[in-house]
């Protein structure tokens with residue numbers, strides 16, 4: 001039996017992190033209001049989440065958490081047209097220029113577009129008791145009293161109104177407003193770690209002739225030292241393939257069909273390139289640019305107002321090439337749940353510490369991989385150089401040794417911590433290989 005800790009909680013932003021935070025909060029608060037400036041439930045990539053047009057892989061750990069919070073969701077996604085796949089078996093990984101060997105893992109994933117995934121999660125959230133949505137509503141500020149946050153101010157077509165609450169959660173993504181609110185309350189902003197990634201995407205939806213890529217449901221071609229060009233091909237709902245080209249360290253993918261094909265020819269195996277060339281295009285090529293990854297160290301602040309928390313990209317946003325953002329938002333939701341189980345005393349401090357522990361591995365993986373690119377800017381301490389040399393070796397060995405391929409993919413899927421790659425069995429295979 002879960003104990004209620006308050007009357008009303010507000011979640012600001014209904015992206016994936018906001019939806020998952022709302023799911024957790026309905027267990028602990030009598031009423032939860034989910035505020036979103038876009039119209040919800042329309043399915044298409046919406047204005048507030050323009051990145052939803054591009055490849056949005058949900059890592060296996062992210063899917064596990066979604067299934068834990070919404071039992072049966074995976075089945076609903078598949079029934080709706082999402083493509084189920086088995087890691088390593090139907091997920092073809094080409095990392096460091098090496099195509100990984102395959103073996104059954106039993107570890108399942110689903111491939112779908114971000115709007116499709118989000119609309120299914122939203123449907124489940126809307127069914128939760130005590131959940132109220134306020135969409136087409138802009139968050140304009142917070143309410144404060146005696147150094148605490150006591151609610152939020154929102155504006156819709158009928159004007160501005162105040163929503164008093166016991167807890168307000170900022171889930172407004174990269175544009176999260178907490179930094180400005182802390183300043184307005186005379187409090188320090190958190191330290192920020194920034195990594196310049198200069199990533200650019202170009203995405204095209206295609207229809208591939210049936211069976212062209214055999215059993216493959218996803219093909220990931222990673223960037224590596226000397227090759228800042230990568231690609232992701234994902235079979236998604238609606239019998240389509242979503243093909244995203246990713247350029248790192250300032251390299252921008254072309255947006256014309258011939259250039260698009262040329263990039264795929266250069267980075268992907270010949271059968272994949274041929275399948276893309278032979279495919280039927282479905283619409284225009286869309287682009288995105290991501291200049292930096294930013295981690296805000298809320299856990300290091302000595303003072304943080306009661307009644308306020310932050311989640312998802314508003315705490316930490318990653319280089320999207322590694323597909324971690326939504327899964328880390330899910331980890332934040334679990335941290336919130338676990339902290340609320342212990343009550344609300346010292347909540348912010350406990351919560352930010354738990355989030356920091358949960359996102360450390362993902363941050364370590366993505367920033368380490370960014371610095372592995374010769375073209376990327378940033379200091380490379382000895383530890384990073386040694387680790388990156390080891391990863392390069394593992395990727396080479398994974399082309400012949402499926403057990404190393406599995407160990408590698410479990411870590412990049414956030415199922416195992418990076419330290420799993422240092423287990424004696426893996427190190428031995430890497431050295432021998």
Ligand SMILES: Cc1cc2nc3c(=O)[nH]c(=O)nc-3n(C[C@H](O)[C@H](O)[C@H](O)COP(=O)(O)OP(=O)(O)OC[C@H]3O[C@@H](n4cnc5c(N)ncnc54)[C@H](O)[C@@H]3O)c2cc1C
Nearest residue numbers: 013015016017037048056057139173312313320323325326
């Ligand atoms: C090009 C690209 C590709 C990516 N690929 C992947 C991938 O493959 N896998 C993966 O896991 N992640 C990926 N990501 C990262 C992922 O998109 C984010 O990590 C994820 O969206 C974070 O969710 P969020 O809910 O924290 O923020 P968001 O999804 O940004 O949601 C924030 C919400 O807040 C709302 N909002 C903002 N301001 C206001 C306001 N003032 N009032 C009301 N509402 C407001 C917005 O409309 C939006 O709905 C990618 C990102 C990019 C840019």
